[in-house]
Amino acid sequence: MAKLSLTVNGKKIEKEVPDNTLLATFIRENLNLTGTHVGCDTSQCGACVVHVNGKSVKSCAMFAADANNSEIMTIEGLEKDGKLHPVQESFKKHHGLQCGYCTPGMVMSSIDLLKTHKNPTDDEIRKGLEGNICRCTGYQNIVASVKDAIGKV
Amino acid sequence: MASMIGSKVERKEDKKFLTGRGRYTADINLHNQSYAIFIRSPHARAKITGIDTSKAKKASGVIDVLTGKELQDDKIGGLIAGWKIVSKDGTDMKCPAHPALATDLVNYVGDHVALVVAESLQEAKDAAELVKVDYKVLKAVVSTGQAMDSDTIHDGIDKNLCFDWELGDKAKAEEAFSSADKVVEMNIVNNRLVPNAMEPRASIGDYNPSSEELTLYTTSQNPHLSRLVMSAFNAIHPEHKFRVIAPDVGGGFGSKIYPYSEDVVMAWAAKRLQRPVKWVCERTESFLSDCHGRDHITNCSVALKNDGTVTGIKVDTIANLGGYASLFATVTPTYLYGPLVLGLYNIPAAYCNVKGVFTNTAPVDAYRGAGRPEATYLIERIMDKAAKELGMDRAEFRKKNFIRQFPHQQCLVHNIDSGDYDAHFDKALKLADYAGFEKRKADSAAKGKLRGIGFSTYIEACGIAPSAAVMSLGAGVGLWESAEIRFNPTGNISVFTGTHSHGQGHDTTFAQIVSDKLGVSVENVELVHGDTDKGPFGMGTYGSRSLAVGGSAISKACDKIVEKGKAVAANMLEAKPEDIEFKDGEFIVPNTNKKKTIGEIAFACYLPGTYGEVKSPLPEGMEPGLKETAFYDPINFSFPAGSHICEVEVDPTTGETKVDTYTCVDDFGNLINPMIVEGQIHGGLAQGIGQALYENAYYDETGQLVTASYMDYCMPRADNFPEFRIDYTCTPATSNPLGVKGCGEAGAIASPPAVMNAVVDAIGTEVTMPATAEKVWRAIREKSKSAKKAA
Numbered sequence: 001m002a003k004l005s006l007t008v009n010g011k012k013i014e015k016e017v018p019d020n021t022l023l024a025t026f027i028r029e030n031l032n033l034t035g036t037h038v039g040c041d042t043s044q045c046g047a048c049v050v051h052v053n054g055k056s057v058k059s060c061a062m063f064a065a066d067a068n069n070s071e072i073m074t075i076e077g078l079e080k081d082g083k084l085h086p087v088q089e090s091f092k093k094h095h096g097l098q099c100g101y102c103t104p105g106m107v108m109s110s111i112d113l114l115k116t117h118k119n120p121t122d123d124e125i126r127k128g129l130e131g132n133i134c135r136c137t138g139y140q141n142i143v144a145s146v147k148d149a150i151g152k153v
Numbered sequence: 154m155a156s157m158i159g160s161k162v163e164r165k166e167d168k169k170f171l172t173g174r175g176r177y178t179a180d181i182n183l184h185n186q187s188y189a190i191f192i193r194s195p196h197a198r199a200k201i202t203g204i205d206t207s208k209a210k211k212a213s214g215v216i217d218v219l220t221g222k223e224l225q226d227d228k229i230g231g232l233i234a235g236w237k238i239v240s241k242d243g244t245d246m247k248c249p250a251h252p253a254l255a256t257d258l259v260n261y262v263g264d265h266v267a268l269v270v271a272e273s274l275q276e277a278k279d280a281a282e283l284v285k286v287d288y289k290v291l292k293a294v295v296s297t298g299q300a301m302d303s304d305t306i307h308d309g310i311d312k313n314l315c316f317d318w319e320l321g322d323k324a325k326a327e328e329a330f331s332s333a334d335k336v337v338e339m340n341i342v343n344n345r346l347v348p349n350a351m352e353p354r355a356s357i358g359d360y361n362p363s364s365e366e367l368t369l370y371t372t373s374q375n376p377h378l379s380r381l382v383m384s385a386f387n388a389i390h391p392e393h394k395f396r397v398i399a400p401d402v403g404g405g406f407g408s409k410i411y412p413y414s415e416d417v418v419m420a421w422a423a424k425r426l427q428r429p430v431k432w433v434c435e436r437t438e439s440f441l442s443d444c445h446g447r448d449h450i451t452n453c454s455v456a457l458k459n460d461g462t463v464t465g466i467k468v469d470t471i472a473n474l475g476g477y478a479s480l481f482a483t484v485t486p487t488y489l490y491g492p493l494v495l496g497l498y499n500i501p502a503a504y505c506n507v508k509g510v511f512t513n514t515a516p517v518d519a520y521r522g523a524g525r526p527e528a529t530y531l532i533e534r535i536m537d538k539a540a541k542e543l544g545m546d547r548a549e550f551r552k553k554n555f556i557r558q559f560p561h562q563q564c565l566v567h568n569i570d571s572g573d574y575d576a577h578f579d580k581a582l583k584l585a586d587y588a589g590f591e592k593r594k595a596d597s598a599a600k601g602k603l604r605g606i607g608f609s610t611y612i613e614a615c616g617i618a619p620s621a622a623v624m625s626l627g628a629g630v631g632l633w634e635s636a637e638i639r640f641n642p643t644g645n646i647s648v649f650t651g652t653h654s655h656g657q658g659h660d661t662t663f664a665q666i667v668s669d670k671l672g673v674s675v676e677n678v679e680l681v682h683g684d685t686d687k688g689p690f691g692m693g694t695y696g697s698r699s700l701a702v703g704g705s706a707i708s709k710a711c712d713k714i715v716e717k718g719k720a721v722a723a724n725m726l727e728a729k730p731e732d733i734e735f736k737d738g739e740f741i742v743p744n745t746n747k748k749k750t751i752g753e754i755a756f757a758c759y760l761p762g763t764y765g766e767v768k769s770p771l772p773e774g775m776e777p778g779l780k781e782t783a784f785y786d787p788i789n790f791s792f793p794a795g796s797h798i799c800e801v802e803v804d805p806t807t808g809e810t811k812v813d814t815y816t817c818v819d820d821f822g823n824l825i826n827p828m829i830v831e832g833q834i835h836g837g838l839a840q841g842i843g844q845a846l847y848e849n850a851y852y853d854e855t856g857q858l859v860t861a862s863y864m865d866y867c868m869p870r871a872d873n874f875p876e877f878r879i880d881y882t883c884t885p886a887t888s889n890p891l892g893v894k895g896c897g898e899a900g901a902i903a904s905p906p907a908v909m910n911a912v913v914d915a916i917g918t919e920v921t922m923p924a925t926a927e928k929v930w931r932a933i934r935e936k937s938k939s940a941k942k943a944a
Contacts, residue, residue, distance in 0.1 A: 018275075034180035035173015037403075039351045040436040044863035047351060075173035088171040092163055095832045099656030100170025101351040101403030107171065126872040133863070135351050135404050136656045138835030138900070139871040 002065035008033070009077030017064050023057075024048040026064035027074055035075040035104045039133070046132030049105035050074045056112035058131070075104035078111075086152035087111050087145070096145030098136035106132050110146045114153040122147070157665040157675060161828035165675065166660040175401040178355035178370050183429040186357070187216050189422065190277040191415065191432070192267040192284050193441065194259035197293035197513035197856020198306065201257055201266065201286060209269055209283040214276030217426055218284060219268045219418075221256035229253065229421050230387045232414065234478035237627040238316045238487050238509070246316040249307035249511070251477040253387070253414040253421075259288070260306060260476030261515050262857055263441025265414045270422060270430055293513040293856035297473040298450050300510035306476070307511060315474055315509040316483065320491040321565055326504035329465025333456035337539040343527045344922045345448035345473070345850040346843075347866060348520045350655075352403020353434040354443065356416050358423025366394050369420045372409050373399040373683075374653050375693025378630070379412040380685045382480070387412075389420045399683040402655035406840070407519035408443045409655070410695050411480035415442075440861040445850055446520025448473035449486065449527050453494070455535055456502075461545050461553045465502040468494050468531065474509050475516035481695075482518045483509060488626045489524030489614075489696075492566035496532035497574050497612040497794050498554040503564050513856045519695060521840055521901040525613045533609045533906030537913070547910075548582060551610050559884075567614055569792045571884040577818040578610055581796035584878055585816035593800070603803040604813070605915025608796065609907035615895035616791035616888065617696025632698070633786035635689040636706035638667065638714055640779035642759040644752035645677040651691005652703035653683050656836075657897065658829040659699060663707055665825050666891070670711035672738020672751055689782055697793070697895030700825065705889040706785035713781035718754045724772045725749055725757065755779045789888040793895055795819030799907040803915045808930025810846055810912055816878040817903065822886040822894035830896045831879055837900020838877055843869040844901075845908035849923050867923075 004015050008031060015030055027036045027050065036059060039047035043061040050059045051073040078085035084092070087110050097103040106129065113120065113128040120128065125146045126139065134142060169175050206218035232251040239245055254265050267284055271277035294303040294313060301312040330336060350372075357370040367390040373379050376397040384392040402409060415432055422430045434442070449472050456465035472486030491505040522529075540550035555574040562568045582588075590606050597604035617623070620631030637649040648667055654660060664678035681687050691703070715735050722740035723730040726747045734741045741748040749757075757770035758779040771777060797817040803810050815838065824830050847867040851859045860866040885892030905922060912924045918936040920928050 028180075033173065034177075035175070037177070037352070038179075039353065040863050042436070042862045042864050044868075045351065045436075075171075079172050084168070084171065091171055092167045095164065095828050097167060097170055098658070098832055098836065099351065099404040100166075100175045100401065101177065103170050103175075104173050122876070123872070126870075126874075129871040133351065133868050133870065135349055135406070135840070135868075136836045137832060138837075138839035138877070139874060140835045140877055141832055143871065143876075 004064060004068050006067055006069060007071045009074060019065055021064045022060055023062040023064045023067050024059040027059060033074050033076050037101055037104060039101065044133065046109060047102050047105040049108040049132065051108060051112065056109050075107060087114070087149045090149040091145040094141050094145040094148060096137065096142045102132060102134045106134060106142060111153055113146065114149060119150060157668040158825050160665065160826065162661055162665055162675060162826055164658050164661045165664060166658065177352055177401045177403055178357060178372050179433045181357060181370055181400065183357065183359055186429040186431050187270050187272060188274040188277045189419065189430050189432040190269045190281045191265055192269065192281055192286065194262060194264040194266055196259060196288055196290050197262050197295065198291045199259050199288035200291065201255060201259065202289050203287040204267060205285040206267065209280040212276065212280040212283055214272040215280045216270045216272065216428065219422060221252055221254035224252065224254045224421065225256060227421065227425065229389060229417065232417070232477065233382060233386045233480065234483050235480045235629040236484035237629070238318050238483045239627065240317045241319040246483055247310045248315060248478040249310060253417040261513050263438070263515060264476065268418055268422060270426060295512055295514060295852050295854055295856050297448055297471055297510065297512065300512050301508065306513060310511065313511040315478055315511060317508050318487050319504070319506045321504040322502065323504045325502040326465050326467055329456040329502040330467065333464060334459040335457045335543065336454055337457065337535060337542050338454040339535045339538055341451040341453065341531050341534060342921045343447045343449040343530055344844065346446045346520060346848050347440055347850050348406045348408035348443060348446055349868060350404030350406055350408055353436055353439045354409065354413065354415065355433040356419040357429060357431045358419035359429040360424045360427055362427055366396060367420060367424055368396045368398065369416060370398045370400060371416050372402050373397065374402065374405040374409045374655060374695060376653065376683055376685050377651055377690045378693050379416060382412050383417060383420060387417050389417065390424060396686045399653055402653065405655045406521040407446065407523055407695060410519060410693065436863065437861050440866065441515060441858055444479050444516045444518035445475065446517065447527060448517050451531055453531050453535055455539050457539055457543060461543055461550050463498055463500050463554050466494060466500055468505040470507045472507055472509050473512055473514065473517055475512060475514045477516050479516040479518040482516060484627070485519050485524045490528050492563070493525050493528035493612070493614060494532055495563050495565060496529065497556055497572070497610060499556045501564055514852050521837065522898040523696065525898065526841070526902045526905060529609065529611045529902050530906050533611065534909060537910045547608055548587065551608065552578065568789060570789055570887040572792060572794050572820060573882060573884050574610060574794060576882045577794065577820050578796040580880060580882060581798050581816055581818040584818065584880055585798040585814065597802050603805055603915040605801050605911040605913065607799045607907045607910025607914055609903045609910065610796045611903040612792055612794040613898060613902050614790040615697035615793055615898065616701030616787060617698040618702045618787045619789055620786050630692065631786065632692050633784050634702040634706045635691045635782065635784050636703065636710045637689055637782045638710040638780065640714060640755040642756055644755055646671065646673060647679050647681055648707060649681045649688025650703050650707065651689060651693065652699040653694045657694065657699060657833070658826065662700060662825050662829055663704060666704055666707055667711060670708060671714060697897040700891065700893050701791050701886065701889050701895050702785060702787060704891055704893065705787065706783050708890050709785050710781045710783035713783060714779060717779065717781070718751060720772055720775065721754050721757060721770055722749045725770045787888045791822065791886040791888055791894040793819065793821050793899055795899060795903060797903040797907040799911045801908065801911040801915055803912065803929060805933050808926040808933065810924055810929055812842060812875055812908065814875055814878065818880045818882060819896070819899055820882045820884055821896045822883060823892040824881065825893065833896045834879055834900045835877060837898060838904050839869050839874060841901040841904030842874065842908055844922055845905045846923050847873065
């Protein structure tokens with residue numbers, strides 16, 4: 001068993017979990033934050049992306065134990081005082097989501113992308129989101145959403 | 154109030170998804186829940202000679218291990234094919250028994266053999282390793298083309314042939330060919346695809362021994378039909394005590410229309426074990442056991458006159474059905490396919506023969522477009538080839554053969570009510586700058602690249618509905634749709650629909666219709682769907698039918714609300730009902746200042762009593778309340794059509810193909826929410842371009858699915874596409890009151906031939922889908938080798 005002490009969405013968490021617990025499982029099953037989704041078993045789809053110490057990470061590719069002492073942000077932590085994060089707002093405005101399943105991972109990856117690329121081109125946005133699969137949108141409105149959020153993150 | 158119909162209204166459902174508050178089946182956890190793992194066949198074809206569950210049953214945390222024997226003991230019926238196809242010799246199609254858990258034989262890798270139920274997922278997984286299944290492995294039948302010449306998979310089904318179906322007038326078609334100036338023939342492969350909704354399937358059974366109610370939470374596009382099938386055919390539980398809930402569903406694309414073995418088994422296991430049982434599919438499991446799509450091989454030919462008139466078409470297709478016949482597996486390659494091989498052309502003679510064959514692969518069923526992409530692919534590919542062989546411009550050749558008079562009774566099945574094919578093709582040619590293509594081709598050549606342009610002028614039959622038509626063609630159910638409008642006493646509205654939204658944005662689109670029809674704001678309209686205990690029985694979402702059929706039912710229910718409202722308003726305003734006008738949410742007596750808002754009328758309907766001097770607002774004898782139900786069964790399919798133009802650039806040194814531009818002009822009739830329509834096109838295009846360039850489900854000769862993960866099956870990513878150029882034309886549908894035609898499948902139907910025609914145009918030789926870099930590179934090499942030989 002692994003003893004964990006970490007911050008999730010600004011809240012201090014202390015838990016004990018089996019050593020082989022994936023971070024995605026920990027977030028979904030132990031913390032009941034089901035906004036983080038699992039869409040594959042090979043760390044390809046990106047539906048489970050969260051931020052670990054401010055950087056986007058596929059939470060199915062990391063043990064919960066390895067996130068000890070870190071700061072985690074999930075999709076549930078973005079909204080502040082009932083106000084959507086600018087990237088969430090932008091996805092809504094530009095119809096950047098349909099079934100919503102890839103959306104949490106897509107939003108978390110987009111935020112990281114906009115932090116590391118202050119003024120990305122369309123190509124940079126498309127390449128930057130290459131680790132997230134969406135089957136509904138054909139990506140066009142996701143790109144439009146990210147573009148519109150440039151300078152707002 | 155400004156009209157909501159036609160407005161780009163932001164989606165009502167988005168906030169929950171953007172904040173992580175969507176509630177998908179896997180997110181649901183029930184009190185005292187247990188966890189299930191399926192034992193699946195590792196072999197494509199084998200006899201089960203023994204199953205030993207004794208060790209697994211003793212393992213830590215295991216509640217039970219269930220096999221096909223227990224399922225049989227409980228008299229649970231097998232899965233069904235819901236559409237009867239009659240072969241050309243007059244015999245009914247032949248479908249094998251399809252038990253939810255196999256007893257004697259397994260027929261594909263991933264077939265269901267046993268179920269381990271335990272207190273935790275980990276314990277279920279550990280115990281699954283202890284279930285010992287003995288198999289006698291048999292030679293697998295894998296190839297679509299050779300299935301009829303291989304071992305018989307199912308006893309009594311000769312040549313593995315489910316049906317040998319025909320459509321059209323063979324003699325008349327032969328006549329067209331014998332009098333043709335030229336015949337162009339083509340062999341076509343339509344590659345097998347895995348639908349890959351991003352949410353893997355999941356299912357939770359929950360039985361309440363007190364009320365005897367059985368609830369199944371499942372990832373379904375079609376909860377009412379699932380319940381009907383599981384009650385009537387699987388005999389799990391009576392329909393009135395059986396509730397199927399499809400909560401938020403993360404995409405479907407056809408793969409979640411039908412109840413699967415896992416649904417049947419979860420519902421049954423929960424009842425048998427008197428515990429909630431939860432199963433969540435893993436992605437590789439999903440590759441193996443979700444129904445796949447397409448998988449046709451076809452020989453087709455067209456009869457031509459020298460002036461470019463197409464006088465006939467012949468199509469000979471073998472469609473792979475997989476190991477068993479899934480719910481819509483038999484209609485997909487027949488009635489959803491055959492009638493559409495004519496495209497949007499005026500072809501007077503046609504004959505289509507389809508042989509549906511069983512193989513030891515996952516069942517094949519409806520996948521976005523279902524039959525229509527396969528038909529469109531063949532007609533649009535052969536139209537290109539024919540134009541080239543006649544030495545005609547491919548655009549001119551298409552235009553020469555367009556249908557121009559409406560309604561147009563095609564020589565096969567459909568009577569097309571409306572359209573203007575020149576309008577969308579001309580607009581698309583302009584938007585894509587066809588005139589400037591040669592210059593762009595020269596620019597590409599200067600960079601050492603090969604540029605090609607491809608057209609796809611397509612039509613589809615959508616709004617999958619008219620019950621009389623579909624039932625005469627073999628459907629086991631009518632395909633009408635239902636709606637209920639409940640005007641609540643406080644003035645807001647609950648709308649119940651039998652369709653299901655899993656990304657299509659019904660909450661918003663349908664609210665826009667109600668908002669316009671009844672004059673209430675979109676915010677005050679709430680759509681309820683996905684729960685058989687709420688709202689009337691409905692037929693679900695597929696075949697671009699939700700708006701054309703379900704939306705029309707809603708529109709009709711709104712009309713009934715207005716009709717009752719007029720009677721009540723007339724009574725309250727002391728006028729005649731026929732004199733009352735309803736506009737923007739108000740009932741008005743014309744040329745007076747007398748009016749009542751619809752909110753006041755609704756309130757009055759719920760308070761019909763007489764208070765002293767104030768007499769009841771309801772006319773004598775009228776029932777109180779304001780709630781109306783409507784069932785809508787359209788008179789015809791709807792026929793969306795459009796023109797798609799793709800330009801590709803191929804690097805001959807690597808074979809890599811880049812979609813440089815993609816232009817489409819579609820005629821979907823009236824648009825309710827253009828923003829949502831655009832999103833539907835984008836998604837369809839990505840799937841269609843994915844089929845053309847990237848995706849392929851590949852089984853090796855032993856029946857192992859080689860492409861069973863995202864490491865091996867190439868899913869299209871953001872950097873695979875250019876920005877799509879989109880525009881519309883509009884000829885409203887005449888088959889429904891909204892004038893809508895449906896837009897969900899168009900992108901996936903139109904784009905594969907547009908892309909492939911462009912690729913073939915660029916490299917000057919044939920290549921099959923997916924046109925991967927390796928295949929294109931080889932095709933270019935082969936072509937130059939043969940050119941050298943010839944020289």
